[in-house]
Amino acid sequence: xxxxxxxxxxxxxxxxxxxxxxxxxxxxxxxxxxxxxxxxxxxxxxxxxxxxxxxxxxxxxxxxxxxxxxxxxxxxxxxxxxxxxxxxxxxxxxxxxxxxxxxxxxxxxxxxxxxxxxxxxxxxxxxxxxxxxxxxxxxxxxxxxxxxxxxxxxxxxxxxxxxxxxxxxxxxxxxxxxxxxxxxxxxxxxxxxxxxxxxxxxxxxxxxxxxxxxxxxxxxxxxxxxxxxxxxxxxxxxxxxxxxxxxxxxxxxxxxxxxxxxxxxxxxxxxxxxxxxxxxxxxxxxxxxxxxxxxxxxxxxxxxxxxxxxxxxxxxxxxxxxxxxxxxxxxxxxxxxxxxxxxxxxxxxxxxxxxxxxxxxxxxxxxxxxxxxxxxxxxxxxxxxxxxxxxxxxxxxxxxxxx
Ligand code: NAP
Ligand code: MG
Numbered sequence: 001x002x003x004x005x006x007x008x009x010x011x012x013x014x015x016x017x018x019x020x021x022x023x024x025x026x027x028x029x030x031x032x033x034x035x036x037x038x039x040x041x042x043x044x045x046x047x048x049x050x051x052x053x054x055x056x057x058x059x060x061x062x063x064x065x066x067x068x069x070x071x072x073x074x075x076x077x078x079x080x081x082x083x084x085x086x087x088x089x090x091x092x093x094x095x096x097x098x099x100x101x102x103x104x105x106x107x108x109x110x111x112x113x114x115x116x117x118x119x120x121x122x123x124x125x126x127x128x129x130x131x132x133x134x135x136x137x138x139x140x141x142x143x144x145x146x147x148x149x150x151x152x153x154x155x156x157x158x159x160x161x162x163x164x165x166x167x168x169x170x171x172x173x174x175x176x177x178x179x180x181x182x183x184x185x186x187x188x189x190x191x192x193x194x195x196x197x198x199x200x201x202x203x204x205x206x207x208x209x210x211x212x213x214x215x216x217x218x219x220x221x222x223x224x225x226x227x228x229x230x231x232x233x234x235x236x237x238x239x240x241x242x243x244x245x246x247x248x249x250x251x252x253x254x255x256x257x258x259x260x261x262x263x264x265x266x267x268x269x270x271x272x273x274x275x276x277x278x279x280x281x282x283x284x285x286x287x288x289x290x291x292x293x294x295x296x297x298x299x300x301x302x303x304x305x306x307x308x309x310x311x312x313x314x315x316x317x318x319x320x321x322x323x324x325x326x327x328x329x330x331x332x333x334x335x336x337x338x339x340x341x342x343x344x345x346x347x348x349x350x351x352x353x354x355x356x357x358x359x360x361x362x363x364x365x366x367x368x369x370x371x372x373x374x375x376x377x378x379x380x381x382x383x384x385x386x387x388x389x390x391x392x393x394x395x396x397x398x399x400x401x402x403x
Contacts, residue, residue: 002403005353007038008345011337012064014045014096016074018309019317021046023327024074026389030396031357032334035403036350041068045096047077051089058096062103069344071302072337073100074330075309097294100302106294107132107195109265110277110306112284113291113332115365117378121283127263129280132199133273134192140270142182153179189223191297193230196267197245199295201237207245209267210253223269281306286373288326291333303336305329313388322387324372331361331395353403360398369394 013028015021032038043061050057065071077083078095101108111130114120147153153170170179200207209227211220224247231238231245238244248256250272257266268276281290290306306329313323335354342350365374368382375385386394 004034005036005349007036007338007341007350008347009070009341010039010041010068011341012041012043012061012068012071014043014061014071014073014076016045016076016309017047018075018077018311019314019323019325020075020305020307020309020330022314022317023325023330023388023392026392027327027330027334030392031331031399034396035353035399036338038338045073045076047079047083047087047089047093050076050093050096051087054090055093055099058093058099059103062100065100065300065302066104066296069300070337070341071100071300072333073302073304075305075307077309101135101294104294104296104300104302105191106296106300106302107192107199108135109199109293109295110281111291111293112281113289113328114262114284115289115362117366117368117380118285118289118374119377119379120285122258124259124261125283126261128284129257129260129262130199130203130205130265131273131277131280132192132196132265132267133277134189134268134270135273136188136192136270137184138182138270139180142180144178144180147173147177147179150174155181184219184222186222186226189226190230193227193267194297195295196265197230197234198297198299199293200243200245200265201234201241203265204241204243206243206264207231207267208248208253208256208264209246210248210250210272211269212250214249220269227267277306285377286326288329288371288373291329291336293336301337301340303333303340305333324385324391325388326371326373327388327392328361328365331357331392356402357395357399360395360402364391364394364398 016024041064043057043064045058045061076096079089079092081092083089084092109130109132112128114128150173152172155168155170157166196207211223213220213224227247253266281287284290287307292304292306294302310325313325317323335357338354339351342348342354369386369391370378370382371388371391372385375382
């Protein structure tokens with residue numbers, strides 16, 4: 001093994017909870033620390049420490065990512081009532097991801113890891129399909145109303161400081177029914193559009209955006225027009241990289257995605273992104289193969305696995321039973337962070353090391369050492385699965401032989 005590689009600038013590390021935390025420490029101890037010297041700015045976002053600091057630590061971590069540009073995060077518990085009881089929490093703290101996302105004003109991209117012997121459920125898919133989800137507004141910030149008696153529903157807009165009101169009839173109800181009012185804002189859509197364009201340019205992949213502007217001429221049309229304007233501004237950059245921006249009707253986009261070989265960034269409105277990212281994740285084999293990257297419009301990056309804390313496996317672990325939890329997405333969170341750090345620092349040896357780790361993971365899987373989730377979908381069939389630590393050890397062994 002050659003000398004350790006030095007990473008020029010810091011990386012912000014955010015620790016997390018349960019089984020994800022167990023994996024996290026194994027990955028760091030076996031695949032990162034033995035090979036690189038890196039100035040880690042560590043924040044413990046584990047639920048107990050968030051509770052002790054009244055969640056201050058999440059805000060500090062997000063600010064650190066803003067300062068140092070690159071963060072890597074372990075999955076964390078978003079507490080609900082049951083978790084408050086389980087961990088004796090002071091309150092139901094907000095989702096750390098939501099806090100970090102709002103401080104960085106970021107867009108989340110989900111990207112699957114493709115490996116030869118883990119065939120996607122869709123035969124034509126050969127390259128990753130990256131999903132960018134607009135994480136603001138629409139039904140997620142809506143008001144709704146259950147109509148119980150006959151009556152008239154209207155949409156009313158009252159301009160600030162007076163001026164003429166706009167009233168539109170929604171429906172004359174003769175019976176029971178439902179109404180919803182939702183919105184989005186130009187700054188949020190523009191910022192989402194720019195994040196998608198920047199990410200498509202940095203990954204050198206086509207950018208697709210689908211909406212239903214034939215039916216929703218104003219609302220969906222507004223999104224379509226903003227995408228067209230922003231993409232138009234970057235025409236030269238797209239042309240230089242031989243990539244393109246495509247607008248499609250959302251139903252056509254879905255059909256085209258299923259027939260495609262992948263390899264595009266699919267920008268989705270909030271609801272489409274929620275639904276389609278789960279379909280694409282499952283289609284690519286396992287939640288353990290899905291990474292998630294938060295990109296801010298001013299070029300800060302946070303890398304993590306898309307899955308949660310894998311509670312069921314954690315309870316098994318606490319009972320003293322061996323687990324077989326897939327660590328690949330967590331490993332790729334680290335390699336993603338190292339790659340981006342190396343690109344920003346202009347240190348190709350760091351980028352190369354990250355690629356070497358990724359290759360070691362892929363070769364480990366291709367040689368038939370996999371965790372249980374992948375054993376079930378591998379082709380050709382694999383008869384035996386590795387436990388959590390065995391898989392990481394197999395990757396470490398391969399890595400030691402190559403660096
Ligand atoms: P999860 O961690 O996403 O896991 C759900 C199920 O998917 C697991 O029980 C397991 O299926 C399978 N799975 C997920 N990741 C896997 C992996 N790496 N290897 C093997 N199988 C994997 O959801 P959860 O267990 O319901 O945990 C929810 C907790 O995570 C909640 O507290 C939630 O707030 C938090 N969460 C955090 C984040 C984040 O920080 N980014 C994201 C989502 C959820 P089997 O049980 O069938 O083996
Ligand atoms: Mg969803």
